[in-house]
Amino acid sequence: xMTEVLRRTWAMTWxxxxxxxRARERVTAMLFFAALVLFIFNFALGPDRDRLAEVAPGLLxxxxxxxxxxxxxxxxxxxxENECFEELLLTPGDRESIxxxxxxxxxxxxCMAEAMILPLFxxxxxxxxxxxxxxxxxxxxxxxxxFSTIGTLLAAMTAHxxxxxVMLPLxxxxxxxxxxxxxxxxxxxxxxxxxxxxxxxxVKLLVGFDVVFLVVCPLAFEFVLEE
Amino acid sequence: xxGAGAPxxxxxxxxxxxxxxxxxxxxxxxxxxxxxxxxRGEVVALLGPNGAGKTTLLKLLATAxxxxxxxxxxxxxxxxxxxxxxxxxxxMISHNHHLYEELTxxxxxxxxxxxxxxxxxGARIQKALDEVGLGEQGNGKVRTFSTGMKRRLxxxxxxxxxxxxxxxxxxxxxxxxxxxxxLNGYVAAVRARGGAAIVATHNLSRAYDMADRFILMxxxxxxxxxxxxxxxxxxxxxxxxxxxxxxxxxLDASREPRAASHEARGASREASR
Numbered sequence: 111x112m113t114e115v116l117r118r119t120w121a122m123t124w125x126x127x128x129x130x131x132r133a134r135e136r137v138t139a140m141l142f143f144a145a146l147v148l149f150i151f152n153f154a155l156g157p158d159r160d161r162l163a164e165v166a167p168g169l170l171x172x173x174x175x176x177x178x179x180x181x182x183x184x185x186x187x188x189x190x191e192n193e194c195f196e197e198l199l200l201t202p203g204d205r206e207s208i209x210x211x212x213x214x215x216x217x218x219x220x221c222m223a224e225a226m227i228l229p230l231f232x233x234x235x236x237x238x239x240x241x242x243x244x245x246x247x248x249x250x251x252x253x254x255x256x257f258s259t260i261g262t263l264l265a266a267m268t269a270h271x272x273x274x275x276v277m278l279p280l281x282x283x284x285x286x287x288x289x290x291x292x293x294x295x296x297x298x299x300x301x302x303x304x305x306x307x308x309x310x311x312x313v314k315l316l317v318g319f320d321v322v323f324l325v326v327c328p329l330a331f332e333f334v335l336e337e
Numbered sequence: 338x339x340g341a342g343a344p345x346x347x348x349x350x351x352x353x354x355x356x357x358x359x360x361x362x363x364x365x366x367x368x369x370x371x372x373x374x375x376x377r378g379e380v381v382a383l384l385g386p387n388g389a390g391k392t393t394l395l396k397l398l399a400t401a402x403x404x405x406x407x408x409x410x411x412x413x414x415x416x417x418x419x420x421x422x423x424x425x426x427x428x429m430i431s432h433n434h435h436l437y438e439e440l441t442x443x444x445x446x447x448x449x450x451x452x453x454x455x456x457x458x459g460a461r462i463q464k465a466l467d468e469v470g471l472g473e474q475g476n477g478k479v480r481t482f483s484t485g486m487k488r489r490l491x492x493x494x495x496x497x498x499x500x501x502x503x504x505x506x507x508x509x510x511x512x513x514x515x516x517x518x519x520l521n522g523y524v525a526a527v528r529a530r531g532g533a534a535i536v537a538t539h540n541l542s543r544a545y546d547m548a549d550r551f552i553l554m555x556x557x558x559x560x561x562x563x564x565x566x567x568x569x570x571x572x573x574x575x576x577x578x579x580x581x582x583x584x585x586x587x588l589d590a591s592r593e594p595r596a597a598s599h600e601a602r603g604a605s606r607e608a609s610r
Contacts, residue, residue, distance in 0.1 A: 114454055121451040129439040132478075188437055197435035199401050201452045202424035208452075336403070 115207045122211020123218070129188050130219065136184045140223040144177040145230060152234045162235050167298040169235075171290060173227050174250065175257065175283075178220045182261040183278050185216050186269035195269065198335075205332040209262065216258040216265075224250050237301065245300045249309070252316035253293030259323035260285050267334050292316045351376050352502055352533040353398060355409030355416065360393050360402060360557075367393045369558040370407065375502075375533050380524060382548035383537040385581040390557035391537035395504045398535065399429055412502055425454065428500030430520070432507040434487045438480040442471055442490050445479055449494050457497055469493040469519060485516040492523050503527050503534040509543045521547060541577055545570045553577060555584035562588070 130136050151169050155162055189195040198208055228246065232239040239246060264281050268274040283290075296312035306313065353375035360368040368390045375381050383391040396402040398411055400420040408415070414422040429435075436445050443462055450457030466475045469489040479487060488511075495503070508520055524534050524547060538544050544551065545565070553561040553576060561580035563573075580587045 117451055118454075121448055125437065125440065125444075125448050128444070129437060132439040188439070191438060192436055193431070193433040194435050194437060196401060196431070196433070197429075197449070198452065200399060200424055200427070200429055201454075202421050203452075203454050 115204055118203060118207035119211045119214070122208055123214040126185070126188070126212065126215035127218065130215075135187075136181055137219055137222060139184070140177045140181050140219065141226055143180050144173045144223060144227045147173045147176055148227070148231055148234050157236075159236065163237065163301070166231075166235055166237055166301055167294050170227075170231055170297060171253070171294050173231070174220070174224055174253070175290065177223045177227065178216075178254065178257055178261065179279055179282065181219050181223070182216060182258070182265045182282070183275060185212060185262065185265050190269060205335050206328040208335070209266075209328045209331040212266070213258055213262045216262050217254055220254045220258055221251065224254065239301065242300050245306050245309075246297065248306065249293055249296045249300065249313070249316070252313065252320060253289055256289035256293075256316060256320045256323055257282075257286050259320065259327050263327040263331050263334065266331060289316065289319050292319070350413060351410075352379075353409070353411050353535070355398070355407065355411070357407030358394065358397055358404050358409070359406040360390075360397060361405040367557050368397065368404075369556075371554075371557075371559055373398075373552070373559075375535060377531045377533060378528050379550065380528055380534045380536065380548045381550045381552060382544035383535065383552050383554060384539065384541065384544055384577055385554035386539055388556070389554040389581065391554055392506055393557070394554075395429075395506050395535060395537050399427055399504050400424055426501045427504065428495045428498045428502075429504045429506070430488075430491055430495065430508050431505075432510045434491050436479045436487055436490060439478060441476050441478055442466060442482070442493075443475040445490065446494055446497060450497050453498055455497060461497065465493040465496040466490075468496055470515075484511045485513045488512055488516045489519060492519060495523065500527070501532045503532065505534060505536040505538075507538055507540075508536065509538065509540050517543070541574055542570065545573055551576075553581040553587075555581050558586075560584060560586050560588065 148169070155165065186195065189198065228239065228243070228250070231237070261278075261282055264278055264285075268277045268281070271277055292312045292315045296309040296316070299309045299312070300306075351374045353373055355374075356372045358368060358371045358373070359366070371390070371394055373381075373394070383394060385391050393402065397404050397416070400411075400416070400423050404416065408417055410416065410419075411423045412426050416423070437448070440448065443466065446462045446465060447457060450462070463472065463475060466472050469492050471486060471489055471493060474482070474486065479490065482490070503524065505524070509517060512520065527534055534547075536544060536547055548565060550564050551562070551568075551573060552559055561576055563576065576587075579585050
């Protein structure tokens with residue numbers, strides 16, 4: 111039983127990654143969008159280092175979240191084409207594997223984009239992020255999991271709506287406020303010279319939300335699919 | 338070729354037995370208390386214009402939708418509580434081919450097999466591709482395929498699933514003659530091994546060639562039922578105009594008795610309100 115769940119989950123992720131590697135639509139759009147956000151804010155804020163240091167954590171997460179939202183909005187694109195979603199509905203077995211497969215793909219694509227955004231951010235804003243990379247990577251990963259966990263569910267819910275481009279951010283952003291808040295504050299503290307020990311309360315909050323979302327969202331996903 | 342799951346119901350037991358099946362979308366009554374019984378080895382055609390409720394009925398029977406009222410059994414399993422068991426033994430061929438364009442033909446079959454809970458070896462996938470004449474195109478991306486090739490690939494998928502009950506939703510749309518021959522041959526094979534098929538279409542001549550029985554629908558309700566035996570294609574066309582296009586209720590005049598009582602239908606209508 112567990113083996114079948116894992117096989118189906120892996121198949122779903124493999125399918126999403128293979129489709130993306132060949133189409134190169136989602137990650138390309140995500141990276142282009144993130145670069146644009148970083149460039150525009152760089153020009154708008156000017157070279158004042160103190161000012162940049164003040165807004166840097168928020169800017170970084172703005173780039174992460176906008177990029178993630180773009181990716182989530184396209185995560186069911188392949189299922190919408192040729193009504194493949196209907197085929198998934200008719201597959202026997204658990205629905206969690208479909209959810210977790212999609213989630214793994216979404217986290218992977220968002221992490222890939224973040225891995226490109228982070229160095230670009232350091233260079234453009236002339237910030238010394240390099241020695242903080244492990245701590246920043248951990249916070250980015252925890253924030254990404256929380257954001258994608260609820261995002262994958264909402265992307266499935268809005269996949270067939272005409273106004274999905276509007277509905278997804280409208281539903282997603284309010285629900286992820288605690289994750290965004292925790293991630294930005296932790297990033298702020300780390301860029302300010304703090305270590306992981308200094309942001310342990312934010313890490314705990316992020317882990318807590320991730321766990322709650324990881325338990326609740328797959329159950330809700332089954333309801334979304336079946337109803 | 339046997340079914341993938343539990344054995345088919347006993348010879349006398351119908352493959353589909355539903356009564357008062359009703360589906361309401363918001364304020365729209367899409368299906369109005371439909372009764373249907375399909376026997377083993379039978380091909381039933383649902384005929385009607387667009388919006389008659391054919392696809393909704395197929396989706397309810399295939400467990401892609403939940404009925405608002407009514408119920409019954411499909412392949413001996415309860416339509417509401419046995420959905421997982423039903424899904425293991427059905428196949429759906431729709432006018433949308435349900436294929437991922439960026440994957441190759443072989444990858445599409447492999448993915449579908451895994452998601453269906455099957456262990457499909459490379460040899461089995463190649464055999465299915467060979468059987469539908471795509472043996473040489475296994476590594477070709479579906480995006481590069483013609484519509485006919487995509488349809489053949491869907492039949493290849495069905496060969497892997499080996500379903501006991503086949504649902505076909507406007508299956509002949511945009512098919513070339515070779516693909517139609519392949520499709521009809523596959524449906525005949527399912528029927529020959531004791532399975533059954535339900536075809537939803539408004540293509541009367543194709544339906545006449547395939548089916549043993551015709552169910553005419555209008556505006557979400559069944560308006561006429563007849564068997565093919567002794568029925569000329571021209572007569573079917575007349576019945577279609579009268580009962581499916583114009584919606585004239587001819588159930589009392591239908592040669593076949595209805596599967597369930599009028600009371601069941603009345604009850605389901607009440608429930609839908």
